[in-house]
Amino acid sequence: MPDVVVSSGAHDASRLPAPVRSARELIPLLREHAAEADRTGRLSETVITAMRKAGLLSLRVPAVNGGPEADLRIAFEVHRNLAHGCGSAAWVAMILSGSSLIASQLGEEARQELWGTDPLAGVCSCLPLTGTAVESPQGVTVTGRWFPASGVHQSRWAVVAASRAGDSPVLAVVPVEAGVVEPTWATTGLRATRSDTLVLDDVFVPRRRVLPMQSLITGVRDPAHPARTAPSFLPAALVGVAAPLLGMAEFAVEQSREWLRGRAGEGNQRATSSAVLNALADASSRVDRAHRILDSLLTDVERSHEAQQPADALFRGRVRMLVALAAADLRDAVRGTLTVFGGYGMATSNPVERVWRDVETACTHVMVSMDRALDEYGPLLIQPRTP
Numbered sequence: 001m002p003d004v005v006v007s008s009g010a011h012d013a014s015r016l017p018a019p020v021r022s023a024r025e026l027i028p029l030l031r032e033h034a035a036e037a038d039r040t041g042r043l044s045e046t047v048i049t050a051m052r053k054a055g056l057l058s059l060r061v062p063a064v065n066g067g068p069e070a071d072l073r074i075a076f077e078v079h080r081n082l083a084h085g086c087g088s089a090a091w092v093a094m095i096l097s098g099s100s101l102i103a104s105q106l107g108e109e110a111r112q113e114l115w116g117t118d119p120l121a122g123v124c125s126c127l128p129l130t131g132t133a134v135e136s137p138q139g140v141t142v143t144g145r146w147f148p149a150s151g152v153h154q155s156r157w158a159v160v161a162a163s164r165a166g167d168s169p170v171l172a173v174v175p176v177e178a179g180v181v182e183p184t185w186a187t188t189g190l191r192a193t194r195s196d197t198l199v200l201d202d203v204f205v206p207r208r209r210v211l212p213m214q215s216l217i218t219g220v221r222d223p224a225h226p227a228r229t230a231p232s233f234l235p236a237a238l239v240g241v242a243a244p245l246l247g248m249a250e251f252a253v254e255q256s257r258e259w260l261r262g263r264a265g266e267g268n269q270r271a272t273s274s275a276v277l278n279a280l281a282d283a284s285s286r287v288d289r290a291h292r293i294l295d296s297l298l299t300d301v302e303r304s305h306e307a308q309q310p311a312d313a314l315f316r317g318r319v320r321m322l323v324a325l326a327a328a329d330l331r332d333a334v335r336g337t338l339t340v341f342g343g344y345g346m347a348t349s350n351p352v353e354r355v356w357r358d359v360e361t362a363c364t365h366v367m368v369s370m371d372r373a374l375d376e377y378g379p380l381l382i383q384p385r386t387p
Contacts, residue, residue, distance in 0.1 A: 017074050022054040023081040030085025031351075037088055037192035038354050041185070047089055048154055056082070056093050057154060058120050060101035065111050066119030067100070072236050072305070073298050076243045083247025087358035088192035090244035095151040098237055099125035102159050103173055105215055110173065110208040114157055122155035123173075126198055127216075133162035133170050139206040140164070142172045148195030152181055158198055161213055169213040172205040179203065189354075189361030218310045232311040235301045235319045241367040242294055242323050242330070248359050249287045249330040252352045256280060256337040259344075276340055283336035290326035290333070297322055317377040320367075327368035334359045 013021050026047075033044045051057050059075045061067020070078070075097050083090035100123045103114055115121055131144020142162050152158060158176050163169050179200040185193070216233045260280065263271035270276060297319055304311050311319075334356050338345035346353055366372055 020077045023078040027085040034086040041191045057096045059097040065115040079243035080247040083244040084251045092151045099123040123157045124151035124155040125159040127161045131162040147197040149198040150195040171211040173209040189357035238323045245330045249333045252334045252337045256340040279339040283333040286329040286333035290329040293326040317380040321373045321377040324370045324373035
């Protein structure tokens with residue numbers, strides 16, 4: 001198994017934060033089950049149980065509610081390391097961790113409802129505005145279909161986005177069992193995420209489990225209740241979604257290096273040809289560049305959180321733009337490793353072939369869309385800085 005390096009530079013496992021150490025320890029198990037997960041389109045219960053027991057599906061649950069309350073960098077490294085074992089497992093863990101951060105903005109009564117009896121209870125999120133919320137004095141009644149609902153099969157709760165007539169959108173936290181999960185996820189990559197469709201029909205959500213959707217941008221400031229205080233979610237989510245991409249690309253490059261070393265040792269001339277070695281050098285360099293971009297963004301977002309000020313539009317646009325650039329590098333790096341392998345690159349027995357499909361699918365996500373990033377960031381560069 002190739003060494004899994006974390007951005008802190010720590011190679012001694014005993015010095016790593018406990019969640020990162022747990023993620024590294026799970027890599028062999030994830031690899032053992034990855035091919036079957038891809039074939040069957042579902043993560044094994046063995047893998048889910050192991051990640052859940054290690055707290056890796058509830059990383060951002062507040063400590064006051066019994067959760068790990070991991071910070072952004074630790075969560076990033078967990079999901080990056082998990083992706084060395086299985087892209088789908090890392091993606092589900094990333095979604096559930098981020099969703100628990102959103103839900104942590106709720107008040108104490110609602111948070112007790114979510115995690116009071118089980119701090120490891122999973123929370124997924126479905127943020128496309130494809131549902132409606134009808135207001136009442138006590139809360140909202142939510143109806144809609146949300147796709148893709150990554151992590152819904154590992155979650156007890158779901159955060160769904162819904163529009164309101166004549167008012168701003170809301171986030172409603174609902175029990176998954178209050179709806180129906182339709183099997184609609186039939187994709188080329190990330191198959192085992194089972195990102196199916198969550199359907200809700202006239203589900204009442206009490207006011208305590210409703211947040212303004214704007215809180216994703218502004219965060220929540222509640223000095224009287226520090227556990228409810230949360231920074232702007234969007235910049236952290238943008239960087240966080242790239243963590244599984246980075247881990248998968250690192251794994252692909254390491255696998256191609258090991259494969260070439262073996263072929264070169266056997267005297268294979270193609271393995272030492274300039275075309276193949278150039279492809280390897282290009283792929284490796286793209287991963288390094290993406291890593292540096294993302295590590296720098298982690299620092300920027302951490303500083304923004306420490307300032308306890310809402311991230312302005314220009315900052316958010318810059319983060320989105322740089323994340324899209326990093327994702328493009330990682331996508332091209334994985335494509336480049338297929339050149340290194342030659343015909344074997346497309347063999348279903350080659351784990352990098354699965355990684356390639358997973359990365360291509362992940363790169364369709366709006367968070368890493370280059371077109372979306374360019375459309376948002378360009379106009380911001382000539383406008384005054386505004387929240």
